[in-house]
Amino acid sequence: MFRVLAVVPVLLAGLAAPAAALDNGLAETPPMGWNDWNAFGCSVDQQLVEQTADTLVSTGMRDAGYQYVNIDDCWALPDRDVNGNLVADPQKFPDGIAKLADYVHARGLKLGIYEDSGTRTCSKSGGFPGSLGHEQQDARLFADWHVDYLKYDDCNVPADGQNVDATIARYKAMRDALTGHGIVFSICEKTDFGVPNSAWPTVGNLWRTTGDIHDNYARMVSLFHTNVTLPDLAGPDHWNDPDMLEVGNGGMSDVEYRSHFALWAEMAAPLIVGTDVRTMSAATKEILTNREIIAVDQDPLGAQGRPVSSANGLWVLTKPLVDGSRAVTLFNETDAPATITTTAGQVGLGKAFDYEVRDLFAHTTSESAGRITAALPAHASAMYRISPSRRLAQPHVVVGLSAVDTSSVTATVTNDGLLPAVWNQLHLTLPAGWSARPSHDELIPVVPPGASRSVTYRLIPPAVDTPLPTEQFTISLNGRQSFTEDLHRPTPVQAPLKTFAAVDSTTRPQFGQLGSRLAVIAAGSDVSGTNNQYGAIYLPQGLDTTGTATVQVLSQQNRNAATKSGLIARDDLSKADSSAGYVTLEVTPSKGIQLQWDADGNGQLESSRTVAGVTAPVGLRLVRDGTAFTGQYSVDGTTWSTVATITVPSATGTEDVGVFTTSHNKYVDGRADFGSFTVG
Structure with a gap:
């Protein structure tokens, strides 16, 4: 059933005095652009940046407001040159950063780059040279390269710098070094050392208010919860940054991506796209180039939207705009459909004969007597620009x-x-x-x-x-x-089969059976190492000391390169953190077929063998002979290839055996469908 929310009025007549700001005139509205990290990680190079710049032009994204093309970590060589200068990796950037900046500028765009306030950057590969002690030198180099934007991270900080005062001092040192160079300063300090967000408005043009975003709904909402509480800090040239946009990367639905985009715009957040725009879908392009929503984000007044109500996960947010209207976002955070209602008075508008309601998703205009209602599916948003009107139109x-x-x-x-x-x-x-x-x-x-x-x-x-x-x-x-x-529609699993999912609420399992076909929906971080989060349909004590289990993985939802679906066996599948005799044989979307096993009897998978290049649909077969297990796969249903034969010393008796899936992401459900599961 719908849940209906009647919001409680709040006083919105006066706004807090604007926070003191870094007065460099470089970010009068929240920066808009693109960054490679979310979609590509360390796989950035000159060709990607050039092609992205061309795509921003050809798709109309530049004309919609996206102007920065930002290179993230992993662009440099591991060491500085003999003069102490940073050096762009010549394999990745054969023409150098300055010529790349010229290429980007020739298309009416600007170039951004990444550095770190510590001794090394944040890359898991060991990092690249940081700017600590080189602030003036690096700022001059970036200016010589015609860089327009600097994202400045905070990894690998010496022990004596891991406190509030030292952290602020590191960022002030780079702020001062950038003065006069016309480079937007993006602070990527994620409050690891307890620095309050209130420290940053006079130091940077934007500053991270949250940890890193991930491409899933729960993480996006968590970052929204943090950032929405900080409206008094934001304004022209100084913006709260809840991290980049994940729109288009595949971990959320288009409904959720629309909410993501609307919430970031309502909060006057920087709109930095983190997907491969060269291959984005029509739906992704429509979301990212919605000029009416972009206009809310870029409104010259520079106010961040504030919550009117958030009872039971049903949000009403209001943002004053320079023309006197209000941008109002109604957001259904919950997992069930809901109707949200507010009024013109509650969102901060004065009394009027009626109100013009502009739907920023549907691009339609209607009128309201003062009440504004939205019927919203789970995780959906409605966004309106509302203003007093004396022109009767079609009712809302x-x-x-x-x-x-x-x-x-x-x-x-x-x-x-x-x-x-x-x-x-x-x-x-x-x-x-x-x-x-x-x-x-x-x-x-x-x-x-x-x-x-x-x-x-x-x-x-x-x-x-x-x-x-x-x-x-x-x-x-x-x-x-x-x-x-x-x-x-439920299709319950029938005896003698049983079901299991981790009981810590992260997997959110659903199970189905229809004849010989099975389906499992489950989240979960992984099945390897200390992660034992999976959903399984299994035959209790079905795999004897000599036996074979076979299944067809008919389809697999690609939630992550390492999403896993296939066969699973262990002494007791319901004891996910401790049971011995543990073996899995699975297919993944990008990492091929994997055979994993517990070699030391601690109930964790720490050993594996992989065959690359195989995806679902595929047949999987696990053959057991005592403590020896052979993993096999078949792409045609006839010819079987062996992954490996391994030994599991703790597999001493009859074991549970079944099919399983884990999305490799505890925030996002993944589905796998199976056929012809047999044990003999």
């Missing part, structure tokens, strides 16, 4: 679905306007094979001002033809507005 009308199950679904139309909403035509789009019968005509002649009208559809589902199906229902209103809700 919203539609949503509730009470979705296999027998019925209810569509509700709500009118926020001064005028009646007339001729409201509903249309329910069903999954394949379903049929529906509405309780009355889908054309609702009139919805009075401030009222709602509903239609309930009786549903007739088809028989399931796959385990654990997920099916979508979409209601549309007048062919313009729509709302989509998922229905997960």
Whole structure:
């Protein structure tokens, strides 16, 4: 069912006095651009940067406001030259940084680079030279290279510098060195040494307020929770930075990416894209080039949006704009659909005859008598620009679905306007094979001002033809507005099979069975080392000391290069942190087939063998002969190739055996589908 939130008014008439700022005029609005790290890590080179610059132009992203093309870590050689200068890796940047900057500038863009306030940068490969003690020298070099933006990290700091005062002093040293060079200063200190965010407005143009972002919904929301509490620190030339955008990298849905983008814009955060724009989808491009939302982020007033209410994970945020209007974001953080309602007064607007409501996602304009409602699926947002108006227009009308199950679904139309909403035509789009019968005509002649009208559809589902199906229902209103809700149809696992997932709530498992086909949805960091987070369907004590388990991995959701799905065996699969005799044989999206095992009996997988270049669909076979296990795979269902034969000394008796998946990310669910699971 929908949950309805009536927000509590808060005083918004006055804003806090703006914080003192670094007065260099280089970031009057939040910086916008691109950075390679989220999508490429250390795999940055001249060709990538040049192609990205060209793509920012050809896709219209430059004209939408994205101007910085930023190189992150791993661009330099491991050591400085004989004169103490940083040197760009000639294998990666054969023409050097200065010529690359000229290439970027010729396209109407600006170049950014990365350095560190410590002795080495943050790269896991051991790092590259940091700027500690070289601030003036490095700042002059960046200026000579025509660099426009510096992201300055804080790794590998000497022990005597790991405190608040020393950290601030390191960043002030680079601030002072950059003075007069026209280089935006981006502070990437992540409060590791207890520095308050309030220390940074006079030191940098932007500063990280959070830890690193990851491409998953829970992490994105966590960073939002931190950054949204700091509106008094932000303003022209000094911006709170909750880290780069993950939009388009694949770990979230487009609904979640739209929320990510809207929340960052509402908070006046820098919009630094972290995906491969050369291959981005049409949906990703649409999100990133939404000029109406970008205009909110780039509004010259420079105010960061503030929460009006956040009760039960249902957020109302308001941001004053230079023209007197308000940018209002309604965000459903929860895992269930919800209706959120606020009013013009609650978001800080004065009394008016009516209000103009501009939908920044739908690009439509309507009017409201003062109430603003959004029916939102889980994790979704609505974003509006609201202003007083004396021009009557079409009323603000919203539609949503509730009470979705296999027998019925209810569509509700709500009118926020001064005028009646007339001729409201509903249309329910069903999954394949379903049929529906509405309780009355889908054309609702009139919805009075401030009222709602509903239609309930009786549903007739088809028989399931796959385990654990997920099916979508979409209601549309007048062919313009729509709302989509998922229905997960259970197909319970049958005895003698059992199910298991880690009990620490990170895996969030779902299981399904239909005949010989199985499905598992589960999150989880990994199954290797100390990570034992997986979802499994298994046959208790099914693998004898001499036996074979076989399965087809029909499909695997690519949540990470090391997402794992396949066969699993151990003494007791329900004892994920301690059970001995542990072996897995799995396929991954990018790392091939892996055979992993517990060589020392501690209940952890610390040994492995890999065959690269194989992805699902694939057959997997685990052959046991006492403590010896042979892992095999087949891409054609006929010919079997051996990964390795290994010894598991602690496998001394009959073992549980089954299929499993782990998304390799404890925040993100991943799905795997299996066929023909047999043990003999």
